[in-house]
Amino acid sequence: MPAYKVIVQRNTLRFAAAHFATFRGDAEPLHGHNYDLIVEVEGRLAADSWVLDFGELKALAATLCRELDHRFLLPRDNPALSITDLGDAWQVAFTQRRYVMPKSDVCELPIDNSTAERLAEWFCRRLAAALSSRPNLTSITVGVEEMPGQAGWCTLPLTTDRSS
Numbered sequence: 357m358p359a360y361k362v363i364v365q366r367n368t369l370r371f372a373a374a375h376f377a378t379f380r381g382d383a384e385p386l387h388g389h390n391y392d393l394i395v396e397v398e399g400r401l402a403a404d405s406w407v408l409d410f411g412e413l414k415a416l417a418a419t420l421c422r423e424l425d426h427r428f429l430l431p432r433d434n435p436a437l438s439i440t441d442l443g444d445a446w447q448v449a450f451t452q453r454r455y456v457m458p459k460s461d462v463c464e465l466p467i468d469n470s471t472a473e474r475l476a477e478w479f480c481r482r483l484a485a486a487l488s489s490r491p492n493l494t495s496i497t498v499g500v501e502e503m504p505g506q507a508g509w510c511t512l513p514l515t516t517d518r519s520s
Contacts, residue, residue: 360407361398364414365499369393371425373463375470376450378436383450391424393417393479394499394507399514400492408493416486420479427463428455429470472508475500480510487514 374388395417399407430446432439440447446462448455467474479498487493493514501507 359398360401361396362407362410362413363394363396364410364417365394366392368414369395369417369421371421373424373427373429375429375431377469377471378434378450379469381436383436383453386455389502391421391475392501393421394501395479395483396497397487397493397514398495398497399490400494402490402492408487408490416483417479420482424463428457428461429475430462430464431467431470431474432464433466433468434470435468472500472502472506473510474508476508476510477512480512484512484514490514 370390370392372388372390374386376384376386378384395413397408397413401407430439430448431437436450438447438449440449442456445456445458446464448457465475465478467478476498479500480496483498484496487496495511495513497509497511499507499509
């Protein structure tokens with residue numbers, strides 16, 4: 357049985373965002389990337405002989421890219437950060453550093469760190485939910501490239517039960 361896959365990437369699947377990741381008790385300085393997104397969907401051919409329309413997949417991914425574009429990526433579940441909701445702004449503190457940013461400039465994400473791998477997982481989960489009605493799809497892989505040659509990846513199975 358042949359395996360089939362569609363891939364959409366880069367071009368319109370880009371976003372620019374600021375972040376800092378924490379690691380081993382330290383944190384990177386605040387900085388930004390021009391991220392590129394790569395999305396692969398595997399599955400069986402549908403009755404019309406395609407896995408998924410490229411345009412539909414690109415539109416779904418581009419919508420998510422726009423949510424993050426020109427924002428600070430706030431990993432809401434990061435235990436190393438002290439995060440305070442100030443009403444119209446977020447205060448983010450790590451040891452001696454403190455940032456206060458208007459909420460309109462922040463994308464609050466349900467992740468524990470703003471690494472490329474966790475961003476790829478966020479995209480994967482959101483796209484999997486959007487594609488949940490497609491019984492022919494078997495898996496989705498998302499790569500988030502911070503710079504050429506440097507990307508984090510996540511693959512999730514696409515089954516009728518996507519709760520895991």
